[in-house]
Amino acid sequence: MSITRRKFLKGSAAGLGCLGMSSVAGLRYVSKSHAEELAAQKVKYVASSCAICTNKCVFRGQVVNGVIKRLEPQPEFAKGRGMMCARGNAGAWTPYDPNRVKYPMIRTGKRGEGKWKKATWDEAYAYIAEKTNKVVEEEGGHRSCIGFASSEGTYHEHYWNQFRTVFGSPNSLRHATLCLSSVIRGFMAVVGTYPSVDIKNSKYIILAGADRAEAFITPDTIDMFSDRSKKIICLDPRFTRTAAKATKWYPIKPGTDMAFALAMINVIIGEGLHDKAYVDKHAYGFDQLAQHVKQYTPEWAEKETDIPAQDIREIAREFAKTPNAVYYPGRRSSWQGNDVETRRAVAMVNVLVGSFDREGGLIPSVAIPTGKYFYEPAWYTNSRPRLEEDDVTFLNPRDGSWVAWRERALKSDPYAIRGLYIYKQNVVASLPNRNKTMELFDKMDIIVCVDTFMSDTAWHADVVLPETNYLERLDPPNGYGVNGIEPTLTIRQPLIKPMYDTRSGFEIVIGLAKYFEDEDGFTLDEYFEGDVESHTKDAVAEYPGALEMMKEKGFFTDGRTAPVGDYLSGKKIFNTPTKKLELYSDDFKGRGFDPMPTYKKPADIGANKFRFVVGRHAIHTQSMTANFPELNWHMPENTVWINSAKAKQMGIKSGDMVRLKNRDGAEVQINAQVTEGIRPDCVYYANGYGSLSKGQPLVYGKGASQAQILEAHFEPISGNALMHETIVEIRKV
């Protein structure tokens, strides 16, 4: 810190000198009062990292007279390519959000009524403990009756998970099954890892659904669009900004991506365009796959996908013949029931042209290992397995499967869930079928929500515990989300002192832990050691100078990059059951799944119905940012995209209020946006609007909520929610 401050003082003195000169040279420009004002300013810079999305871009936070003015990009932060997006810039507002949670609050009215009393931390903890201990006692001491939801992005989530494990509940629910679990599972099955993509060196990129111009992943987004020599093929039902920047856009029929990938394989193998040496040496099951895909001709795929056979053929040929071509894995949420198999097919296209572990292709991520914070687990004699354990084949015990779990919890099957402890996951606004989430909330005896602002979830909680804003907080070094080809550790440091009676995630957990005991009568805080300061030091103790670098620059890297070719040279072993790249999976076969991706036609949605497709926007991170004034300015309200020709048939014009109704009978009302840029059989609107919380005044009741219209389905291999299985009808209001 002292280094940073010394540097800052030096820098600011030089800066003021310049300003003084310019005010003399351009006397009329800087009027006297303004010049005095500038001279009196105390400017300091603090290096830290963003918390508005998963990328954690590093910035130089400019604080003027104790107020955060700007989060300038840190040009040296390689993974972010030295940029700061709209959301990252807009984050500077969040400490000053007049509606942020300023002190612990206990609900006094009905849930969602917005009546609260201000509480001290001890009052809030005591209230939570009393309610919780009562239900645990009523459930015969089974602590599994409390479900724990949490979200990464803050660097304090693992403390929350530690609290859950020492508390004694297996029911952990993270965001992954609302996001990329199926993608991870599909790629794991074929290449043994969920890889990064070497976009910088890719020449030819197939983007299927991954809207990288709007759903930023660093450095992919920047590398993809700042070098316009790359050929980009975009498959998306919607004409996104990525589609606008792509070399060619195909409005693929939703649910048919696998047909496209299989037809590519058909052409690549059929015409002998695959990388024979690579496949011979590294792949397992080529002959079976070659036989299997004979049925999947481009002519067949044209009927499924609405992409002309000749185009599929040409794309397959060009893809196979262009060195450094990659079929991008994407992160976008699971679409339909065959999603893991679809992602496997995509991974196989990459394997056939030899793109895995090669420059410009799929690269296994590396991380800078940090000192781990170990703790003793607590032991409970009557612990139970997690609720939805039997519903999902590859269930990650920390992620859970949200939709499957909620179904079980609603039916108390096989046991009752009585309370929810939620750490910064806006489950009300992010889980499909909001009515069911509200039903679940109705069943709860206690709902605790930790957040910085009044999300829809906090709004419906019994106790809201305010976490200190990311610009007021020290966060220990973290590599999650910034791993990849150029791994980095990032840190957060306070730009300003906490403005209100808030605590860090760690402090909240420690405080709460003091109110609970394990079976042996020890209070749970005894399982925690040290503090965020000491954890910060310990994490990077093995790297000399790392802590100092992080404090000065906001990140640490020792310059390492992911080694390319280590798997191909045999230095590393593929992490699959056969230790090969699997074009055929005995493992899947043994579990009763298709050993090779086998196409299943999506069900016909019926006449005059629409498939609801989800998507992103560069100004928003899901449900988190729509209330940020500078972002909301760009989209004060969301609108439903309806294809022009279809809208004309239905007599709908832009600006008309329409009602959408899904197969469960859930409805929303929203203004129509008639556009050429979407398939006639699909509709879309942006996430984050139609909020239930009056603590988000810019989006309270404005537009429509995605969670409200999405039907809840999940995919049983990875447990991922299916985000493109919502069928709606539309009528003009």
Next chain:
Amino acid sequence: MANNKLWTIVFDADKCIDCKACDVACKRENGINANGNQDVRRNWINATGVVGTYPNLKKSFQPEQCHQCGNPPCVPVCPVDATWAKDDGVVVIDKDVCIGCTLCVLECPYEARYMTENNTADKCDFCAHRVAEGKEPACVDTCPTRVRVFGDLNDPNSAVAKLLKANPNAKVLHPERGTKPNLHYIS
């Protein structure tokens, strides 16, 4: 002064993904509270809208801001001399002098000016306070895809001068108005 700078931005608009980082960075940097007013912005992105008929569609994005014209039409219309071009080409406004008559806002062919809540004219000044400290304007340094390149066109070794030399077909907007703009577009 003999060695005047001529601050210039060269745009490679084809790289723009319409992500709005330039607008939000500008508003933070310059303390602009738009308060929901859609006229309040120092830079903006012209989008063509979706052109064509499904599925043969195109859409392009063109960021824009004050052109810091060499022959600025906003300057002579000001009745109180509150706005003028500095030696470095940047057109500035003295808000203490501005009487809020809106003539400059109406005169600008690029619609680069707007009225603030305090009823004074405002517009982009290439973040003069940052440039004075040797930094780039906020819209330039925040841009994910590096659409903008900022520099001194009077310096033949500057990145902007080199870019314009390498792109002889670079264009300015509304050349027919004779404003001699200092924003150049190479795509």
